[in-house]
Amino acid sequence: MSTRLRSPVGENDYVRGPDDAPVTLVEYGDYECPHCARAFPIIEEVSARLGDQLRFVYRDFPLREAHPRAEPAAEAAAWAGEGGKFWEMHDTLFERRADGPAWLDDDRLLEYASELGLDASGLESALEDERYLAGVRASFIGGVRSGVNGTPTFFINGIRYDGSWETAPLLRALEEAAASR
Amino acid sequence: MSVNSDPNGTSRSHSESGGGQAGGHTERLLQPGTVAPDFTLHSTPDQTVTLSEFRGQPVILAFYPADWSPVCGDQMALYNEILPEFRKLGAELLGISVDGSWCHAAFREARNLQFPLLSDFEPKGEVCRKFGAYRDEDGIAERALFVIDAKGTIAWSYCSPVGVNPGADGILEALEGLHEPAGGEQGQ
Numbered sequence: 001m002s003t004r005l006r007s008p009v010g011e012n013d014y015v016r017g018p019d020d021a022p023v024t025l026v027e028y029g030d031y032e033c034p035h036c037a038r039a040f041p042i043i044e045e046v047s048a049r050l051g052d053q054l055r056f057v058y059r060d061f062p063l064r065e066a067h068p069r070a071e072p073a074a075e076a077a078a079w080a081g082e083g084g085k086f087w088e089m090h091d092t093l094f095e096r097r098a099d100g101p102a103w104l105d106d107d108r109l110l111e112y113a114s115e116l117g118l119d120a121s122g123l124e125s126a127l128e129d130e131r132y133l134a135g136v137r138a139s140f141i142g143g144v145r146s147g148v149n150g151t152p153t154f155f156i157n158g159i160r161y162d163g164s165w166e167t168a169p170l171l172r173a174l175e176e177a178a179a180s181r
Numbered sequence: 182m183s184v185n186s187d188p189n190g191t192s193r194s195h196s197e198s199g200g201g202q203a204g205g206h207t208e209r210l211l212q213p214g215t216v217a218p219d220f221t222l223h224s225t226p227d228q229t230v231t232l233s234e235f236r237g238q239p240v241i242l243a244f245y246p247a248d249w250s251p252v253c254g255d256q257m258a259l260y261n262e263i264l265p266e267f268r269k270l271g272a273e274l275l276g277i278s279v280d281g282s283w284c285h286a287a288f289r290e291a292r293n294l295q296f297p298l299l300s301d302f303e304p305k306g307e308v309c310r311k312f313g314a315y316r317d318e319d320g321i322a323e324r325a326l327f328v329i330d331a332k333g334t335i336a337w338s339y340c341s342p343v344g345v346n347p348g349a350d351g352i353l354e355a356l357e358g359l360h361e362p363a364g365g366e367q368g369q
Contacts, residue, residue, distance in 0.1 A: 006350075065293050066258050144263055149348035150255050 005155040007142040009057050012135070014077075014086045016047070017055035022181040023174050026057040026155040028143045031074060031093040032067035032104060033151045039165055040094040046171045053178050058090060060139040061151050069104035071136060076109040076123060078132035083118045092116070157181075205340035210313040210325055213336055217242075217329045218311040222299035223282040230275065230297055233333065239272040239359055240329045241352055244314040244322040246343055248280045248288035248298070256324070256346045261294050263349050270356040275299055278322050279306050314340070328355040 005026060009015065027043065029036040047054055060077075062070035073093050080089035092112045096103045106127065110120040126132060143153070147160065154161040154170075156177045163169055211217070221231040232240065245256060257276055260267075267274050276298040280288070285298040301308045301322065309315035314325035326347060328337040337355035341347035 063258055063262060065261055140262070141266065144259075144266070144349050145353065147348045147350045149259055149346040 003147065003160040005158045005160070006146045008158075009055075013057050013059065014081060014090070015055060015057050016087055018052050019055065021053055021055035022178040023050070023053055024055045024057060024155075024157055025174060026059060026158075028059050028061035028139075028146075028148045028151055028153045030060070030062050030067055030070045030151040031077070032062070032070040036152045037094050037097050039152045040091075042165060042167050042170060045167050046174060049171060050174060050178070054174060059143060060136045061143045061148055061153070062136065062140060063151070071133070072106065072109065072127055073104045074136045074139075075127055075130070075132040076113070078135055079123050079126045080113065080116060080118060083116075085116045085118060088116050089113075205323060205325075205342045205345075206313075207338065207340040210323075210338040210340050211311075211327070211335055212338060215335045217327070217333050217335050218308075219333075220308045220311070222277070222301060222308060224297040224299055225286060226282045230299055232275075232329075235273055235329075236333055237331050239270070239331055239336075239356055241267060241272055241274045241356075242277060242312070242325075242327040242329065243274065244277045244309055244312065244325040244327075246316075246321040246324060247278055248284050257294055257298075258292055259346065260349060261292065261296070263353075264295055266349075266353065267356070270353070270360070272328075272356050277301055277308065279309065279320070316343070326352060328352060328359070330359050 009024060009026065025043075027039070029039070043056065047056055060074040062074050064071050077086055077089045077093060080086055089112060092115070093104065096108070096112065099108075102108065106124075109127070110123055113120040113123045146155070152165070154165060156173060161173060163173055217232060219231065219233045221229050224230045243256070243260060260274060260276075264274060274296040276294075276296065278285075278298070279301050280298075281302045282300045285300055288294070289298055306315045306320065306322070309322045312325065312327065314323040316323055324341040324343050324345070324347060326337075326339045326341070327335055330336045336359055337351070339347060339351050
């Protein structure tokens with residue numbers, strides 16, 4: 001229903017690209033969602049094509065009942081963010097889906113942490129203590145407030161984008177938003 | 182897993198609305214200010230739920246076309262996740278479709294749904310019709326939402342195009358609106 005992003009991009013967000021970019025693309029995603037996995041390389045491509053024109057923000061929208069590993073995965077990314085490696089973990093969580101169905105199991109998350117040069121035991125205790133859970137839940141509820149009803153949901157400069165997110169139409173929508181600035 | 186899982190965005194199109202408004206047939210629904218018609222429906226093969234039993238607390242009625250169809254699953258799965266927020270606002274959520282109670286039981290179990298699904302099964306669609314939320318053209322419920330206040334009056338209603346998951350932001354806003362005017366805290 002709501003077509004506007006009600007929680008503006010702020011300091012708690014994971015942001016890639018310049019703050020003064022003419023276009024901000026916000027994605028509400030879920031690391032276990034196959035459609036988000038399919039969107040991942042598309043976002044990579046439009047990011048490469050737009051360069052400094054684009055600021056990309058990723059927010060968590062894990063559907064726990066349908067995707068029981070989405071929430072721990074989101075916590076792992078937030079934990080990696082503390083070590084300055086949010087995007088590296090984010091990319092890994094989508095890319096390693098290719099490894100098979102258990103790619104978000106706890107031991108795999110710890111493995112990714114080590115691969116990124118982080119101390120996996122830190123992640124283990126963060127997951128156990130659910131240290132990043134509140135932040136993930138806050139992102140989810142923020143999404144609900146903005147009318148997010150599934151994943152992925154995109155907002156371009158604060159307006160929900162309901163069009164096709166194949167590379168060409170998404171790129172066109174982003175370029176149009178940049179031009180109208 | 183989601184309405185916008187189709188990258189072509191067709192499932193988000195509002196072609197159903199016809200009249201050019203963003204929603205579905207919202208104008209056909211019972212409108213805010215109307216007393217909600219009471220009903221008793223099966224929630225399981227041997228249990229029933231009566232709307233008036235919830236007097237004293239707000240109720241969300243979520244009419245939906247069918248168990249198992251992908252968008253419905255998502256809408257109900259989403260509401261399942263948001264249930265703690267609804268309950269924080271004192272509200273109960275009831276899903277309603279024309280599916281039978283055995284079908285609902287299987288659907289609830291498969292999706293681990295933590296709220297009742299009511300069967301408007303016999304006479305088919307009678308409660309849906311009372312709320313203006315029946316689709317004569319295909320014999321199923323509209324994707325229609327109602328927020329009913331603690332006194333049993335409809336505070337908000339919304340009809341989404343049948344293929345579009347309406348999300349929950351409208352429900353949350355309506356529930357919060359109930360707490361604003363005088364009247365104090367609802368029971369619960």
